[in-house]
Amino acid sequence: MMPGAVNALIVRGAALVVPEQQRAEWLAEWRAELWHSKDTGISVSLGAFQDAWWLRRHGPLPRSYGVLHLEAPAPPLQYFPDQGIPLVASPGRCLAFLAVLAVLAIAIAAALPASRDPVRFLSLLPGFCIGCLLAPITSSFALGDYPKGSSRRRWLFLIAKVLLMMPISVCTASLSPATVSLAPIGGMFGMRWLLEDQRQRCPTCLRLLANPVRIGHASRTLLEWHGSELMCLRGHGLLHVPEPPSIWPGRQQWMDLDPSWSGLFPFPER
Amino acid sequence: MPADLKLSHTAAMILKAIDAGHIYGFSVMEITGLPSGTVYPAMRRLERDALIHSRWEKQSIADAELRPARKYYALTAAGRSTLAASEKRYPLLSKMVSA
Numbered sequence: 001m002m003p004g005a006v007n008a009l010i011v012r013g014a015a016l017v018v019p020e021q022q023r024a025e026w027l028a029e030w031r032a033e034l035w036h037s038k039d040t041g042i043s044v045s046l047g048a049f050q051d052a053w054w055l056r057r058h059g060p061l062p063r064s065y066g067v068l069h070l071e072a073p074a075p076p077l078q079y080f081p082d083q084g085i086p087l088v089a090s091p092g093r094c095l096a097f098l099a100v101l102a103v104l105a106i107a108i109a110a111a112l113p114a115s116r117d118p119v120r121f122l123s124l125l126p127g128f129c130i131g132c133l134l135a136p137i138t139s140s141f142a143l144g145d146y147p148k149g150s151s152r153r154r155w156l157f158l159i160a161k162v163l164l165m166m167p168i169s170v171c172t173a174s175l176s177p178a179t180v181s182l183a184p185i186g187g188m189f190g191m192r193w194l195l196e197d198q199r200q201r202c203p204t205c206l207r208l209l210a211n212p213v214r215i216g217h218a219s220r221t222l223l224e225w226h227g228s229e230l231m232c233l234r235g236h237g238l239l240h241v242p243e244p245p246s247i248w249p250g251r252q253q254w255m256d257l258d259p260s261w262s263g264l265f266p267f268p269e270r
Numbered sequence: 271m272p273a274d275l276k277l278s279h280t281a282a283m284i285l286k287a288i289d290a291g292h293i294y295g296f297s298v299m300e301i302t303g304l305p306s307g308t309v310y311p312a313m314r315r316l317e318r319d320a321l322i323h324s325r326w327e328k329q330s331i332a333d334a335e336l337r338p339a340r341k342y343y344a345l346t347a348a349g350r351s352t353l354a355a356s357e358k359r360y361p362l363l364s365k366m367v368s369a
Contacts, residue, residue, distance in 0.1 A: 050311055
């Protein structure tokens with residue numbers, strides 16, 4: 001690995017220690033310092049940890065003049081989620097949330113004598129799969145148009161969510177004969193939530209998009225595009241969701257933003 | 271912060287370096303020979319104590335030189351008087367750091 005990449009990695013790691021409201025400015029300062037000290041190996045960047053730890057222990061400093069090149073500090077962007085649950089905004093939290101639910105469902109199913117039979121458990125799997133396949137009744141399977149190269153992580157994330165959703169639905173359905181129908185229903189509505197959650201995420205960092213803005217007017221639908229625009233708070237890009245999908249390009253479209261936009265975002269980590 | 275505050279030798283050296291025109295972290299490191307893990311936290315402490323203040327370089331200047339903008343540090347009035355007191359305490363300080 002190149003020393004520059006190692007330095008960047010070290011500073012990004014240290015940035016996690018810095019209080020969030022200071023992180024962007026702190027990172028900008030360290031990146032500039034590393035740019036000027038690029039021939040000194042990693043000895044300079046290792047000091048970032050001590051610097052970050054000092055800030056963590058002693059709290060925020062007075063803001064610098066011309067913070068990030070603005071005469072007056074801009075108010076930080078607030079997080080306004082569109083439809084997603086803020087608890088599952090990050091991909092890690094989302095998977096952890098589903099994993100906790102899955103473990104709970106398995107534990108409850110294992111504790112009840114009626115649902116301990118593995119054959120019964122397996123017999124409910126087809127119902128769950130049929131429910132998943134019926135999900136397009138309530139929500140489209142189409143995930144949108146994204147640039148090439150970002151799809152692998154998104155698919156792995158979606159598969160992980162489906163795999164965690166499966167024990168939640170199947171174990172809940174196996175609790176008693178009266179709950180058997182929950183396997184296809186859980187599959188259908190679970191899949192619907194997973195797809196909608198997936199469509200609301202940034203293809204780069206897989207975090208939930210935020211700050212939806214309506215663009216255009218429904219009354220001018222034949223003249224111009226109208227719909228919603230959501231943004232990644234890390235500055236990776238914007239998502240355009242058309243309304244209604246039947247008139248303008250039916251699939252939502254992702255627009256990448258290059259790093260020069262990062263100063264406008266509250267958490268411009270890349 | 272009182273002007274007769276007794277700074278550590280390291281903090282006084284960094285203050286002197288900034289006063290001598292080494293106004294960003296890497297330059298202070300180079301001139302003082304101190305490691306980055308000492309210089310940056312010390313500069314944060316000096317800034318918190320209002321002995322120095324920082325400002326961002328104008329983006330247009332950095333853009334013209336094709337490099338990222340830097341954060342520059344300068345002494346405040348309290349910093350100058352504290353430095354003067356420190357130079358009396360550490361007579362070799364003015365010889366150690368030159369512009």
